Amino acid sequence: MKQTNFGNVVALAGGVGGAKLAYGLYQLVPPEKLTVIVNTGDDFEHLGLHISPDLDTIMYTLAGIANPGTGWGVKDESWNMMAALARYGQPTWFQLGDRDLATHLLRTKWLRENRPYNWVTRELSQRLGVRCLILPMTESLVRTMIMTEQGEMAFQEYFVQKQCQPVVKSIRFAGAEQAQPSREVASALRNADVIIFCPSNPLLSLDPILALPNMRRILAASRVPKVGVSPIVGGAALKGPAAKLMNELGLEVSPIGVARHLSDVLTGFVLDQVDQAHQEAVSALGLQTLVTGTIMLTDEDRVRLAREVLQFAGM
Amino acid sequence: MKQTNFGNVVALAGGVGGAKLAYGLYQLVPPEKLTVIVNTGDDFEHLGLHISPDLDTIMYTLAGIANPGTGWGVKDESWNMMAALARYGQPTWFQLGDRDLATHLLRTKWLRENRPYNWVTRELSQRLGVRCLILPMTESLVRTMIMTEQGEMAFQEYFVQKQCQPVVKSIRFAGAEQAQPSREVASALRNADVIIFCPSNPLLSLDPILALPNMRRILAASRVPKVGVSPIVGGAALKGPAAKLMNELGLEVSPIGVARHLSDVLTGFVLDQVDQAHQEAVSALGLQTLVTGTIMLTDEDRVRLAREVLQFAGM
Numbered sequence: 001m002k003q004t005n006f007g008n009v010v011a012l013a014g015g016v017g018g019a020k021l022a023y024g025l026y027q028l029v030p031p032e033k034l035t036v037i038v039n040t041g042d043d044f045e046h047l048g049l050h051i052s053p054d055l056d057t058i059m060y061t062l063a064g065i066a067n068p069g070t071g072w073g074v075k076d077e078s079w080n081m082m083a084a085l086a087r088y089g090q091p092t093w094f095q096l097g098d099r100d101l102a103t104h105l106l107r108t109k110w111l112r113e114n115r116p117y118n119w120v121t122r123e124l125s126q127r128l129g130v131r132c133l134i135l136p137m138t139e140s141l142v143r144t145m146i147m148t149e150q151g152e153m154a155f156q157e158y159f160v161q162k163q164c165q166p167v168v169k170s171i172r173f174a175g176a177e178q179a180q181p182s183r184e185v186a187s188a189l190r191n192a193d194v195i196i197f198c199p200s201n202p203l204l205s206l207d208p209i210l211a212l213p214n215m216r217r218i219l220a221a222s223r224v225p226k227v228g229v230s231p232i233v234g235g236a237a238l239k240g241p242a243a244k245l246m247n248e249l250g251l252e253v254s255p256i257g258v259a260r261h262l263s264d265v266l267t268g269f270v271l272d273q274v275d276q277a278h279q280e281a282v283s284a285l286g287l288q289t290l291v292t293g294t295i296m297l298t299d300e301d302r303v304r305l306a307r308e309v310l311q312f313a314g315m
Numbered sequence: 316m317k318q319t320n321f322g323n324v325v326a327l328a329g330g331v332g333g334a335k336l337a338y339g340l341y342q343l344v345p346p347e348k349l350t351v352i353v354n355t356g357d358d359f360e361h362l363g364l365h366i367s368p369d370l371d372t373i374m375y376t377l378a379g380i381a382n383p384g385t386g387w388g389v390k391d392e393s394w395n396m397m398a399a400l401a402r403y404g405q406p407t408w409f410q411l412g413d414r415d416l417a418t419h420l421l422r423t424k425w426l427r428e429n430r431p432y433n434w435v436t437r438e439l440s441q442r443l444g445v446r447c448l449i450l451p452m453t454e455s456l457v458r459t460m461i462m463t464e465q466g467e468m469a470f471q472e473y474f475v476q477k478q479c480q481p482v483v484k485s486i487r488f489a490g491a492e493q494a495q496p497s498r499e500v501a502s503a504l505r506n507a508d509v510i511i512f513c514p515s516n517p518l519l520s521l522d523p524i525l526a527l528p529n530m531r532r533i534l535a536a537s538r539v540p541k542v543g544v545s546p547i548v549g550g551a552a553l554k555g556p557a558a559k560l561m562n563e564l565g566l567e568v569s570p571i572g573v574a575r576h577l578s579d580v581l582t583g584f585v586l587d588q589v590d591q592a593h594q595e596a597v598s599a600l601g602l603q604t605l606v607t608g609t610i611m612l613t614d615e616d617r618v619r620l621a622r623e624v625l626q627f628a629g630m
Contacts, residue, residue: 048363048424080393084417088442098413102399109363127403 006033007193007315014039014205015054016071016239017231018198019061020296024306025196026062027299031131035188036062039200040117040136041144041173041208044156046094047085049104050111053156054205055121055136056103063128071239074099093161118184135188137209140179144208145172155204164241168248171203176211181218189218194313197228199294201242202261203249210265219265225313227268229305230255233294234274256281263287270294270309288312321348322508322630329354329520330369331386331554332546333513334376335611339621340511341377342614346446350503351377354515355432355451356459356488356523359471361409362400364419365426368471369520370436370451371418378443386554389414408476433499450503452524455494459523460487470519479556483563486518491526496533504533509628514546514609516557517576518564525580534580540628542583544620545570548609549589571596578602585609585624603627 009029013022013036022036036058043052053072060066060074067073077097086092096104103124110120117136125134144155148166158164181189189195200206210216219226235253237243243253251257255271259282262269268288271278272295279289290312296302324344328337328351337351351373358367368387375381375389382388392412401407411419418439425435432451440449459470463481473479496504504510515521525531534541550568552558558568566572570586574597577584583603586593587610594604605627611617 047420048427049420074399078393078395078413080413081396081416081420084389084414085421088417088421088439090417090421098393098395098416099399101396101413101416102403102405105362105364105396106400106403106405112363124403 006030008188008191009034009194009196009310009315010188010192011036011196011198012200012206012209013037013054013058013198014200015042015057017296018054018200018205019057019066020302021196021198021229021306021309022058023061023299024296024302024304025310026132027303028306028310029132034132035192036132036134037137037185037188037209038134039205039208040138041142041176042155042159042204043141044143044154046156047090047096048108049096049101050108051094051096051104051156052107052136055134056100058134059103059121059125059128059130062130062132062134063125065128073097094156116182118182133184133188135182135185137181137185138179138212139182141175142179142208142211143174144204145174147171159204159241164244168245170249171207173208173211176208177213179212181212181215186214186218189222192222193224194310194315195219195222195224195226196309196313197226197262197266199229199231199238201231201237201240201245202258203242203245203251204240206262216265225268226266227270227290227309227313228259228262228266229270229294229309230258230272230275232258232275233272238295254278256285259285259287268312270305270312321345323503323506324349324509324511324625324630325503325507326351326511326513327515327521327524328352328369328373328513329515330357330372332611333369333515333520334372334381335617336511336513336544336621336624337373338376338614339611339617339619340625341447342618343621343625344447349447350507351447351449352452352500352503352524353449354520354523355453356457356491357470357474357519358456358458359469361471362405362411363423364411364416365423366409366411366419366471367422367451370449371415373449374418374436374440374443374445377445377447377449378440380443388412409471431497433497448499448503450497450500452496452500453494453527454497455490457491457494457523457526458489459519460489462486474519474556479559483560485564486522488523488526491523492528494527496527496530501529501533504537507537508539509625509630510534510537510539510541511624511628512541512543512577512581514544514553516546516552516555516560517573518557518560518566519555521577531580540583541581542585542605542624542628543574543577543581544585544609544624545573545587545590547573547590548587553610569593571600574600574602583627585620585627
């Protein structure tokens, strides 16, 4: 890895798994060379607040203030607003911590003032001390909608309120056709020397990004290494509903299923050592492969995997 | 006092002093017979939230959850949202407690959904267990504006941010001319058997109510006892800037000054025993007078004063 004269690294990420690898990259890549493009299909309005779960998870993780136990929210959190809300008889299925609320209030205020989403995201993350660029995937509203056997529901209803219990029949990204990757997103991708698809849920976190018009075209036109990292290890998702969802939607619950799903926008793929048996099948998709330990339990794991992924991508 | 067959009691109130007497009345008057009409001229928008300081002080006080130390907010409060907001470099001159935030979030959400302010206020207070009716003075936007030697400023800027330091030249209630007392307010006043002007700041808490078109006419048309209670005791305000403000605006800082200011809408006036010397001058305004202890340090004080005021008003 050439520590000097580092190229531009762009990471595409969703929530927890993506944040872990982004954290590792952030420790290695000079911050002015790192851009993290984040899924906003999970955004929703709650209690009049604009909530952006994936942006917050990435931002809090890079700022070093993420709640290590939950995968969302900030550490040392308190829940007194929620307690008061419960006293008002309001639904409490979506937990909003007291410290976390400052982010939602400020983001909502700024968006209501018609500030660009990019500007809002940069202000919030910079003020928390994050020095690399975090970009929402688009300035437009895109909403991940889950069609289940109980009917269609918004992502948070499926994910948080129903805890991913309903069987999923299909997923759509409402508004994606009218949306565009922002100028900043397109520019970051065009100037990238490496593009890394973090180990986020391919169907819920990466697909919304890829559903934006021109996004696949921009990625296909890029001649740089484009490396995915499997969120599926040993036939199961490391976190969240990816395995259940892939199964319900007829994808093979293995690194092959993920690699196949993303193969048209990848040049390389990283799979876990427990899945070494799948390496050949992934290679057969036309992808370079790296087999290594992909489970990130500690900060050291995150940095080590990030280093290996960067090296694999030629950095 | 006829505990059976109680008449309808209407109290007009602003913040802390008003809340104390309202609390006393609430302990004595059957809740279905008590209506508290509250100043909303202090309402303002902050962080995208609709904040109504006087409604909250009345509501929290009657619900028994008011912060006994501050005169605003709820007891057992935490301040973690504010700490996070400060980390974002945002101004923190207006303190929003974590528990208190639930009220602002819910009120703002409901008002944005175009629910009537009366409905919102009733929902919030009922869910906190308040059984009497609390009414915002109007459904319309009225904003108390303070003209000072440093220029005109919104009430909260003067009151909280500048801590009442600027010398006041005049006060206006922006929007009052276009506002109306709500139907519920007008109806409560028309059906009142007693109207009590709580010991709130006459210039900042009662004047906004009286500035509503028709309000003075409705009150003048009422033939029932209308009793004011002096917030000025011994030449000073018990709380807040009333004395400083009365002085700056050329009113006599005494029960006489208050009684004179309100004399056209009162039939009786309660002054503190330390101001007994002023009783004759207040009587000379054509008002019945009661001299008693008006300082409410304990809940017992509040109930005792409320009882005496009701008896004085013929209840």
